[in-house]
Amino acid sequence: MKENIVFATHNENKLEEIRNILKGWDVVGLHDIGCHEEIVEDADNLQGNAKIKADFVTNNYHLNCFADDTGLEVEALHGAPGVYSARYAGEGCSYHDNVVKLLDAMRGETNRRARFRTVIALNLNGEQYFFEGIVNGRILEDEHGEGGFGYDPVFQPEGYDETFAEMPMEIKNKISHRGRAVQQLVEFLSTSAWSAH
Ligand code: IMP
Numbered sequence: 001m002k003e004n005i006v007f008a009t010h011n012e013n014k015l016e017e018i019r020n021i022l023k024g025w026d027v028v029g030l031h032d033i034g035c036h037e038e039i040v041e042d043a044d045n046l047q048g049n050a051k052i053k054a055d056f057v058t059n060n061y062h063l064n065c066f067a068d069d070t071g072l073e074v075e076a077l078h079g080a081p082g083v084y085s086a087r088y089a090g091e092g093c094s095y096h097d098n099v100v101k102l103l104d105a106m107r108g109e110t111n112r113r114a115r116f117r118t119v120i121a122l123n124l125n126g127e128q129y130f131f132e133g134i135v136n137g138r139i140l141e142d143e144h145g146e147g148g149f150g151y152d153p154v155f156q157p158e159g160y161d162e163t164f165a166e167m168p169m170e171i172k173n174k175i176s177h178r179g180r181a182v183q184q185l186v187e188f189l190s191t192s193a194w195s196a197h
Pocket of ligand 1: 068071086087148149151176178
């Protein structure tokens, strides 16, 4: 029988993506366990927010759970927008508002280096584990491409001539921050490394 694990998200796309990779597990979302509230993510770093979400589920529902948090870290902006990437241009802002604010902040800046970073917190059988995925790249001067979401039109990963918004989703998923963090989680859950605990 497949073991149950909660992915602390309301995002059906993220859930579907994970279900396709974690075939040996029965992955359920917040909705599936009857958790309809927004979990307040008020930590000042990605690891803290991932932990808040995973702990919320484990403490309230007594289930194994993992949660992710992602940020875009721009070197010239001292790591901003970072943990505030979703609401960089203000509470309730759109992805495009964030991109416009970022391009404004970077106008005239020659150091365009940036990275996406995803942290996953996993609560499994009373133990807590963290996984991290990073993709390095640069912020372009303007938007390119229609695909993806968030900051994709202005982020060009190292070693590629296209932005995330211009490349096929399969390629982005393979090299992306989230893809890399998820690969680590999957490797961990697929081995017996954790079962000794
Ligand atoms: P979350 O933690 O996955 O909700 O991501 C927080 C924010 O980071 C999102 O609202 C986006 O603005 C940005 N973000 C996360 N992943 C990506 C990505 O793959 N491409 C572009 N932006 C992203």
